[in-house]
Amino acid sequence: MLYEVADDGVLILTLNRPERRNMWTVTMEDEFYRALDRASSDDNVRVIVVTGAGNSFCPGLDPDVLDEIRGGARYTTNRRPQTLATTVPKLIIGAINGACAGIGLVQALCFDYRFASLGAKFTTAFAKMGLPAEDASAWMLSRLTGPAHAMDLLISGRVFLAEEALQLGVVQRVCDPDNVLSEAVDYARTIAARVSPTSMAMIKNQVWRDCEHTMEQARVRSHYLLTLAKAQPDFQEGVKSLVERRSPAFEPYRHLNL
Numbered sequence: 001m002l003y004e005v006a007d008d009g010v011l012i013l014t015l016n017r018p019e020r021r022n023m024w025t026v027t028m029e030d031e032f033y034r035a036l037d038r039a040s041s042d043d044n045v046r047v048i049v050v051t052g053a054g055n056s057f058c059p060g061l062d063p064d065v066l067d068e069i070r071g072g073a074r075y076t077t078n079r080r081p082q083t084l085a086t087t088v089p090k091l092i093i094g095a096i097n098g099a100c101a102g103i104g105l106v107q108a109l110c111f112d113y114r115f116a117s118l119g120a121k122f123t124t125a126f127a128k129m130g131l132p133a134e135d136a137s138a139w140m141l142s143r144l145t146g147p148a149h150a151m152d153l154l155i156s157g158r159v160f161l162a163e164e165a166l167q168l169g170v171v172q173r174v175c176d177p178d179n180v181l182s183e184a185v186d187y188a189r190t191i192a193a194r195v196s197p198t199s200m201a202m203i204k205n206q207v208w209r210d211c212e213h214t215m216e217q218a219r220v221r222s223h224y225l226l227t228l229a230k231a232q233p234d235f236q237e238g239v240k241s242l243v244e245r246r247s248p249a250f251e252p253y254r255h256l257n258l
Helices: 026-041 063-070 103-109 137-145 147-156 162-168 180-194 197-212 215-230 233-243
Strands: 002-005 010-015 047-052 091-096 113-117 121-123 173-175
Touching: 002 026, 010 026, 010 180, 047 180, 091 180, 103 137, 113 162, 113 180, 137 147, 162 173, 173 180, 197 215, 197 233, 215 233
Parallel strands: 010 047, 047 091, 091 113, 113 173
Antiparallel strands: 002 010
């Protein structure tokens, strides 16, 4: 993993195995999650952008690793949840610059917003290897695309391009391949400059978690978060900047019990 933070608060995390098209391995997984842990507590980071080195994002688990698993080897021990990105209190934006399949797609689905390059290829791939939909990917795809489209993508394992991914809601923006990272970073930069880190953490948590509860439970929880937010410095700064007609100067995020 490459970990590069700019002065504007945008962290670019790069999957960095270009000689293997950024195929997933245990080492990559461990480094990726350590990088997310680091970013969560890094005061210099406001927004995270994840991309791949070269012209591929992540076309899935490395076939050499798959072959070892087929032979009876364990992938790893004490594995962390593959949905970890959804729990990071900072916005994670995908800059999907090429092939995105299997566990690479699972990771992308856990991002909060996704840019993709024109012509980028996507596939779930699980059914063609005798596997179920891994790591909540059925849950996420069903909510992004609807159950019938999720069923098609998961059971057929067919390849679909970024343009169709946009229509289905799997990605939110499609860009020229030369611009996918820069456009994702520009979006991240805007968020980092204008948005309260406290609000970002709360809203991200609400979007990911409220769909697991009833509307009434979400309403009650929003009142708890509102009370919590009013006691934070971001609320004072946000109101002052509005009254004084200036850009806000929010402090770095401080962990809250959400």
